[in-house]
Amino acid sequence: xxxxxxxxxxxxxxxxxxxxxxxxxxxxxxxxxxxxxxxxxxxxxxxxxxxxxxxxxxxxxxxxxxxxxxxxxxxxxxxxxxxxxxxxxxxxxxxxxxxxxxxxxxxxxxxxxxxxx
Amino acid sequence: xxxxxxxxxxxxxxxxxxxxxxxxxxxxxxxxxxxxxxxxxxxxxxxxxxxxxxxxxxxxxxxxxxxxxxxxxxxxxxxxxxxxxxxxxxxxxxxxxxxxxxxxxxxxxxxxxxxxxx
Numbered sequence: 001x002x003x004x005x006x007x008x009x010x011x012x013x014x015x016x017x018x019x020x021x022x023x024x025x026x027x028x029x030x031x032x033x034x035x036x037x038x039x040x041x042x043x044x045x046x047x048x049x050x051x052x053x054x055x056x057x058x059x060x061x062x063x064x065x066x067x068x069x070x071x072x073x074x075x076x077x078x079x080x081x082x083x084x085x086x087x088x089x090x091x092x093x094x095x096x097x098x099x100x101x102x103x104x105x106x107x108x109x110x111x112x113x114x115x116x117x
Numbered sequence: 118x119x120x121x122x123x124x125x126x127x128x129x130x131x132x133x134x135x136x137x138x139x140x141x142x143x144x145x146x147x148x149x150x151x152x153x154x155x156x157x158x159x160x161x162x163x164x165x166x167x168x169x170x171x172x173x174x175x176x177x178x179x180x181x182x183x184x185x186x187x188x189x190x191x192x193x194x195x196x197x198x199x200x201x202x203x204x205x206x207x208x209x210x211x212x213x214x215x216x217x218x219x220x221x222x223x224x225x226x227x228x229x230x231x232x233x234x235x
Contacts, residue, residue, distance in 0.1 A: 104166070105212075
């Protein structure tokens with residue numbers, strides 16, 4: 001079984017400050033990990049993904065995340081927050097199920113990021 | 118890039134009626150599509166996996182007779198909410214898996230459909 005826990009349902013930062021959104025996963029096999037962003041009343045947009053290559057993954061809009069196996073974490077960071085970063089962020093895990101089955105995405109509970117001037 | 122569309126974006130219907138939501142992959146073929154449901158301030162919950170040309174696979178607790186899924190072509194999957202009731206009001210999001218050689222089976226998400234049942 002696989003699961004994802006996002007610590008903190010709401011995170012508030014000042015514009016220009018560091019953004020840190022926490023994600024811990026549980027998986028019995030090596031996982032693929034994802035961060036998605038969702039703006040109000042819209043679908044999900046992929047920010048970045050870890051697929052067993054480099055542990056530090058760079059994504060769009062200046063975001064990056066580091067896969068730490070020892071900590072079972074995949075925290076999302078951005079050095080300097082922008083007002084346009086305000087949205088809801090979801091961490092997700094997918095495990096390879098073997099054969100032609102690529103497994104299902106399991107999402108965390110989501111973290112709403114607020115950026116204030 | 119790979120684009121997934123959904124139609125309609127919003128729908129309001131009366132209790133007891135049926136509503137069909139379409140999900141299309143616009144620039145790639147998708148043998149597998151997924152339907153998710155998202156309640157306010159909650160995460161996405163997978164409802165079913167839709168496979169082109171075969172029956173959908175439903176997650177535990179999802180009524181297959183209430184949420185009818187048809188994946189008749191490589192670019193279209195439909196979700197029909199039959200005999201809708203107010204508790205079916207939710208945000209429904211589809212996703213299509215791009216199995217092309219350069220996309221590593223990445224899932225692309227549609228913009229969602231807001232269903233309100235009165």
